[in-house]
Amino acid sequence: MGEAVIKRDTRMNADTAPLLQVNDLSIGFGDQPPIITDVNFSINRGETLALVGESGSGKTITCRSLLRVLPRAAVIHSGTAVFDPKASAPVDLFNLSEKDLRDVRGDRISMIFQEPMHSLSPLHRIGHQVAEVLTLHRGHSRTSAKVEVLEKFRRVGFVDPERAFAAYPFELSGGMRQRAMIAMAMIARPELLIADEPTTALDVTTQAQVLELIKGLQEETGMAVIFVTHDLGVVANIADQVCVLRKGRVMESGPTDIVIGAPAHGYTKKLLAAAPAIPHSAEPSKARPVVDPILQLEGINKTFVSRAGTFFGKNRAVQAVQNVSLTVERGKTFAIVGESGSGKSTVANIALGATSADAGGEIRYWAEKGALPVDVAHLDASERRSFQREAQMVFQDPFSSLSPRMQIIDILTEPLRIHGIGTRKEQKERAAELLEKVGLDKNMLRRFPHAFSGGQRQRLSIARALALNPSLLVCDEPTSALDLSVQMQVLELLEKIRDDFGLSYLFISHDLAVVARIADEVAVMRQGQIVEQAAPDVLFTAPRHPYTKALIAACLEADVSQKINLQTVALGAGDPHTWPEDYAMQGSSLPPLIETEPGHLVRVNP
Structure with a gap:
């Protein structure tokens, strides 16, 4: 003070x-x-x-x-x-x-709130909610208000303003809802x-x-x-x-x-x-083959069926993952980056066997170097329990991944009880040991999750994932909900645990700066496909694909001399048909993923 x-x-x-x-x-x-x-x-x-x-x-x-x-x-x-x-x-x-x-x-004075889904009425159409500002403060009729709202919707980037006007909040993406909130805040100038x-x-x-x-x-x-x-x-x-x-x-x-x-x-x-930062220059690393894999996905596809909205409508197939292949090396971190809906979390769930892939792909896991691989997609009940001891997940949201009704000692010992490991005394000792591993006091065992900060809860999530001494951790956006200083602490903890215990990570994120720090290999996903893959010092200093360039250009750094290059962002994030010819979509398909240089894969026409 x-x-x-x-x-x-x-x-x-x-x-x-x-x-x-x-x-x-x-x-x-x-x-x-x-x-x-x-x-x-x-x-x-x-x-x-x-x-x-x-x-x-x-x-x-x-x-x-x-x-x-x-x-x-x-x-x-x-x-x-x-x-x-x-x-x-x-x-x-x-x-x-x-x-x-x-x-x-x-x-x-107008205000744009942080979460548009909580600020917009779910019972009223978007257009009517925005028009209300004009009818209340400017005395507009409903007709004239609609004309002005549609014009504002065009200004904030709605491709189809009429459709947006008639939509309910749940029918729009997060970005579109936020644009509607901006239109609502700006409509009265x-x-x-x-x-x-x-x-x-x-x-x-x-x-x-x-x-x-x-x-x-x-x-x-x-x-x-x-x-x-x-x-x-x-x-x-x-x-x-x-x-x-x-x-x-x-x-x-x-x-x-x-x-x-x-x-x-x-x-x-x-x-x-x-504040993490993307490297702007680095010595290119020398590509080397993976000699000790722990996890390998080959030719993975996943199709979800979207139910029809009406009785006579047809169900629609959505291909969330398309022909994804990757290899996680033992003791290393393989990162998948991409925006919402790119398929990266679906790949993580498939890797753990939590979601089944379409027929035809293979998921292999090696418990130790030189061992025969396990086919994760075809495990029986006993084999799956063994695999679950070896591979664990750290979830994105530490608030919802920990039961609010359980004390920390019960949360940490639950995996041990499920797998029948140790006596009650040994389980309690293991819980205390786990807290110390993640930098928390063992005297916190009798507390409930609500007594901890966001960063501490993420540490507890990591401790729970470590309870069974796994070899592989799948980290699904483990720092996205955290403040910068807490994010840095959690990244340092993950790095220390990886190095101390020889863990391997499949790390999912949309934050390229975080990935640049922690990853040994990075794959960039867009709409279910890997469009580029390389070591971080190559990917971030010499990107080839327009979408990778857009992600990098859109990453804002705490440097007043580094401004947004919106042209690069708009090109790479836009319609694949508008990309440069070598990368553009041909008909309904993107070019193949090929190795343009040793260790550097790019989806480009050969």
């Missing part, structure tokens, strides 16, 4: 009155001490201010307080939020009546837009397009933007000013190029140090 606040010159023009000035803001819950203390910041018209910090830093509650959409128990203890002080009648948002505040919300982690749940190429969209709309309308994020790469690309929060206090604030380029506060330096 005694940390010094570092404040740089945050005003681009000292003579310009800010659009919004927040002073001495303190917020608490009931009689508890304030969780937000003495927060100060301001923002000019046409400017972007980034509120940065990890989960629990107070970013979201600070922004919600401006529109007074706080939890019922929250109390604004002190502070002012003066909006448009140059106006003839400037207002303090904290002292407005509820009626006057409703005139501001959605009209002069607000003076201030508050964007609360609007790209966290999006794939990197969609994120790049959404950020470019917000930036373009900002230039068009001259609005100010408060952008809430924990991603310093996003900050470096879009923000003019930065305000770094930690435990409800401002640690450092100032112009982006200074705060990101030359941070003065230790906490800001810690955040920057924790």
Whole structure:
């Protein structure tokens, strides 16, 4: 609490009155001490201010307080939020009546929430929800409101605005729902837009397009933007000013190029140090054959059948995985990267036998070097139990993968009980040993999962996966739900465990910077197919395929000199028919996957 606040010159023009000035803001819950203390910041018209910090830093509650959409128990203890002080009648948002505040919300100040599925009504069509802003604040008729909404839908990138207007939220992808939220926030042309982690749940190429969209709309309308994020790469690309929060206090604030380029506060330096980065140059590694495989998938396909929406409709076959072959080397990390729907998690489930592949492919597992391979797809019940001891999974979401009704000791000993390993005393000793392996105190055994932070829960998930002394871990997005510093700690833990115990990893991720750090071999998947594969120092410094280039271009780094190359992103993430001729789809098929250089596979016409 005694940390010094570092404040740089945050005003681009000292003579310009800010659009919004927040002073001495303190917020608490009931009689508890304030969780937000003495927060100060301001923002000019046409400017972007980034509120940065990890989960629990107070970013979201600070922004919600401006529109007074706080939890019922929250109390604004002190502070002012003066909006448009140059106006003839400037207002303090904290002292407005509820009626006057409703005139501001959605009209002069709009907000994009983090999770659009929770912010959009599931019972109403998307178009009607967006049009409501115009009918409430602008007095439009339903007909004129629809015309304007359709035009805004075109502006935010809907290919078929009429279809989007008539759709319900569940009928749109995450990226499309977020675009609808942006349209809703922008339809009234607000003076201030508050964007609360609007790209966290999006794939990197969609994120790049959404950020470019917000930036373009900002230039068009001259609005100010408060952008809430924990991603310093996003900050470096879009923000003019930065305000770094930690435990409800401002640690450092100032112009982006200074705060990101030359941070003065230790906490800001810690955040920057924790941000993974893609290598821009490296000595190409020499390709070598895999001499000791632990897992091999060959010619794997998986088709799901989508049920018809009507009684007389026809079921539709969806090929989630197409002719995927890969080999995980013992003691190494093989990573699969790709966006949502690329098929990478389906491949992980097939590798563990949790999902059956279509007939024709093979899945081989070698328990130890020189042993005969096991056919994972055709194991009997006894053989499958043995294989499950050897291969375990670390799931993406540590909140849902641990039972909230079980104590940690029961969670960690459950695999031992299922497989009949050890006495009760030995199982308890093993649980205590596992906690220490993942950097937690053995005295935590009697706690429930809710008593742990997100990073600690992921450590518990890793400990549970290690309970049976496996040789292979399948890690499905194990760091995607974590803050940067916690993500770094979990990656360091995974690396240490791999090296200490000789584990092998099949690592699934959409984050190329994470993969660049931990992987020995990387395969890039798009719509069920591997489009490129190589060692990370080759793949990230000399990518060949347009889609790989798009993923790399869309990865935002905490460097103000590294900006989004939206043309590269749009090309690689677009229609395969528009790719350069060597990589373009021929009819309904992509080119074959061939070895263009030793150890470098690319889907290209020979």
